[in-house]
Structure formats: structure tokens, C-alpha cells
Amino acid sequence: MKLKLKITWLLVTILTSSGIQATELLLNNGDAFILEVISEDEKYVRVQWKNRVYAIPKKDIRKLDYSKKGEQSSYSYSTYQLKDGSRIQGILAKENDSVYVIRTEVGFLEIDKSRVSNVESSGIKEPDLPSEYLPANQPQPETVFGLTAAYMPNFQPLGPAFPATGAFGFFVEPAFMRMKDTYQWGFRIEGLASKSESGNFSVLHAWTNFGRNWLIGGNQNLDFYAKLGLGVASVQYKHDDTSRAGIDPSASVELGYQGFRWGDFQLRTGIRGTCFFETAASFCMAGLEISIGKRL
Numbered sequence: 001m002k003l004k005l006k007i008t009w010l011l012v013t014i015l016t017s018s019g020i021q022a023t024e025l026l027l028n029n030g031d032a033f034i035l036e037v038i039s040e041d042e043k044y045v046r047v048q049w050k051n052r053v054y055a056i057p058k059k060d061i062r063k064l065d066y067s068k069k070g071e072q073s074s075y076s077y078s079t080y081q082l083k084d085g086s087r088i089q090g091i092l093a094k095e096n097d098s099v100y101v102i103r104t105e106v107g108f109l110e111i112d113k114s115r116v117s118n119v120e121s122s123g124i125k126e127p128d129l130p131s132e133y134l135p136a137n138q139p140q141p142e143t144v145f146g147l148t149a150a151y152m153p154n155f156q157p158l159g160p161a162f163p164a165t166g167a168f169g170f171f172v173e174p175a176f177m178r179m180k181d182t183y184q185w186g187f188r189i190e191g192l193a194s195k196s197e198s199g200n201f202s203v204l205h206a207w208t209n210f211g212r213n214w215l216i217g218g219n220q221n222l223d224f225y226a227k228l229g230l231g232v233a234s235v236q237y238k239h240d241d242t243s244r245a246g247i248d249p250s251a252s253v254e255l256g257y258q259g260f261r262w263g264d265f266q267l268r269t270g271i272r273g274t275c276f277f278e279t280a281a282s283f284c285m286a287g288l289e290i291s292i293g294k295r296l
Contacts, residue, residue, distance in 0.1 A: 023047075024068035028060055030077040030120070031127040032091075034070050038180050047129075051141045051175045054133040074128065078102065078121035080111055092121070141175040146293030148190065150272055152285035161239050162194035162201050165285050169205070171293070183212045188229070199239035203276070207231020207250060213258065223259040225268070227252070233276055248276045254289065264295045 025047065026032045038046040044055045045064065049072065080088045080100065090102030090109065100111045100119075150167040153159070169190020177185035185208065192203040209229030216222035229252040237244045256270020273286035 022069045022072075024063075024065040025056070025061060026063040026065070026077065027056075028062050029122055030079065031074065031122055031124070032077055033074045033127075033129065034068065034072055036072075036180065037064070037066075048141075048180065049129050051178070052134065053141070053181065054129050055135045056129075056133050074126050076122050076124055076127055078119055080116050081118040081120070082111075082115050083117045084115075141178040141181075142295040143175045144171075144173040144186075144266070144293040144295055146171055146266075146291055148188070148289060148291035150287060150289035152272065152274070152287030152289075154194065154283065154285045157281055158194075158201070158283040158285070161198060162196050164287070165192050165194040165201070167192040167205075167289075171291065173293070183210070185210055186227075188231075199237075199242075201238070202236050203233045205231060205233040205250060205274075207252060209252065209254075211254075220261065221259045223257070225254075225256055225258050225270070227254040229253070235276060235278075246278070248278050250274060250276050256289070266293050266295065267291070268293070 022034055023037045024032055024034055025037075025045070033047075033049060036048040038048055038053065040046070042058075044057060045061060046053060046055050048054075075091055077089055078092055080090075080102070082088065088102070088104065088109065088111065090104040092100060093103050093108060094101035098113055100113065100116070102109050102111065147170050148168070151164060152167065153164045154162055167190050169188055171186055171188040173184050173186035187206075187208050189204075189206045192205060194201045207229045208231065209227045211225055211227035213223055213225040216224070229250075231250045231252070233248050233250050235244075235246055235248050252272065252274040254270050254272040256268055256272075258266060258268040260267035260269075268289075268291045270289050271286065272289040273284065275282055275284040
């Protein structure tokens with residue numbers, strides 16, 4: 001059981017790490033951003049900034065520095081034209097009546113104001129990307145909230161006593177947890193139940209999942225997805241004279257199609273498998289899942 005959970009968590013870690021690429025982007029006007037670069041072609045650089053996707057013309061970009069990492073942030077570079085004809089570029093750190101203190105590539109530098117003939121700066125401490133870089137046909141990251149239902153036949157050792165399990169719950173996929181237009185973290189809470197003449201079986205299940213989607217040929221109607229989840233479950237089991245209750249870890253995998261869309265609503269259909277791991281034995285189930293979500 002421990003080995004299975006370690007392998008599952010390792011896969012999630014690898015997939016997550018591969019989707020993160022922080023970069024400093026410097027515009028021609030001196031505004032700079034630590035953001036995520038999605039893709040790049042001959043004319044545009046596509047980036048994700050504050051949960052939105054932008055397409056920035058390369059002619060508006062002074063520099064892309066992939067060596068600079070960190071959380072998303074923005075700041076402005078200023079250019080100081082000295083009276084001797086030289087130019088110094090940096091971020092204003094401090095200013096008083098007589099000097100500028102700026103942060104440059106090589107460290108902090110103090111410049112006497114009497115030596116400066118002109119300062120070129122946007123004057124904005126925390127600039128934002130212009131809305132003109134938002135492409136009209138580019139879908140933006142949105143929070144998805146919805147309901148889900150599943151019907152899953154049970155495997156051994158649960159199957160003989162309880163042939164199938166039904167599940168119903170709700171899920172949320174926050175916009176700020178979407179990466180590179182492709183990867184998405186989500187959370188789900190659901191109830192599972194199965195009943196037979198000899199007893200009943202019920203689970204309250206909470207789990208987080210990491211998924212990605214494949215848009216074939218850029219066609220919104222050919223949208224497929226895969227999800228990998230880890231969670232915890234409160235399990236209650238009663239069969240004949242045997243009863244048991246406890247807290248168990250869980251793992252889930254799901255593959256499906258999500259190309260059905262009506263306005264802000266999206267329908268997903270897929271094949272799902274879920275396992276619950278107990279000390280004495282593990283029990284698994286797999287079957288059909290349907291969910292409907294609304295983009296907020």
C-alpha cells in the first residue's frame with residue numbers, strides 16, 4: 001500500500017514540476033513581469049499572468065530572461081541618462097533630494113541627481129499587462145464548479161457481497177490552480193454507497209486531483225482529459241455479523257471526454273477507477289462517471 005501511494009505521489013510531483021516555468025519578461029516601456037511562458041512563435045510570446053493568458057508581440061518585448069525565477073510579480077525599470085552621455089538602467093529602490101538608489105544587474109548603485117540629465121520611467125511601481133494583449137479568441141482560465149455521479153462495479157474482495165457502488169458529489173477546479181492551459185488541480189467531496197440483502201457499505205470521500213487535457217488539432221470538440229487523485233475516506237462496512245469503520249487513504253484515476261459544451265456549462269464522461277487502502281486488504285472499483293460543471 002505504501003509503495004502504491006509513493007509511486008502515485010511521485011507521478012503527481014513530476015507532472016506538476018514539468019508545467020512550471022517562471023520567466024522575467026521586460027517590455028520596451030520598462031515594465032517587467034515575473035510570469036509563466038506558455039509558448040513562443042515567430043511573432044508572439046504567449047504567457048500566463050494573474051490567471052489570464054496573453055499574446056504579446058515580440059516587437060513589444062525588450063528581453064526574456066529565463067534565469068530569473070520566483071512568484072508572479074511586476075516592477076518597472078527606469079533608464080537614467082547621465083550628463084556625460086552614458087545610460088544606466090535599473091529598478092528604483094530609494095530616492096531622496098540628492099540621490100537615486102537603483103538596483104541593477106550587478107547590485108545596488110547610488111547616482112547623484114546632479115549627474116542626471118533625464119529619467120525615462122513609466123512611474124508605475126506594480127504595472128499590469130495591457131488588456132490589448134488579451135486575444136479575443138483565447139479561452140481564459142476559469143473556475144469550474146459542478147456535480148458528479150458514478151456507477152462502478154466492485155472488484156474482489158468487495159464484489160461478491162456488494163456487486164456495484166454508486167457515487168454522487170461535487171467538485172471545484174479553481175482558475176488560479178490552472179497551469180499552461182493544460183494542467184489543472186481540483187478538489188472533490190463525494191458520498192459512495194452500496195447495499196445488498198446481507199448488509200451495506202458507505203464512504204464519505206474527499207480527494208484532490210491533478211489532471212491535464214488534450215485538445216486535438218485545436219478543436220474544442222476533440223477535448224480529452226486524464227486525472228490522477230489522492231484522498232482520504234471515512235468507510236463504514238456491515239456484512240452479516242461483521243461491521244467495520246475507519247479512515248482509509250485512497251487513489252483514483254480517470255480518463256474521459258469533455259468536448260460537450262453549452263454556454264458556460266461543460267459535460268464530461270469518462271471511465272474511473274478508485275481504490276481504498278486498508279491495513280488488512282484493499283478494495284477497488286471501476287466504472288462510468290458523468291459530471292457537469294459551470295464555468296464561473
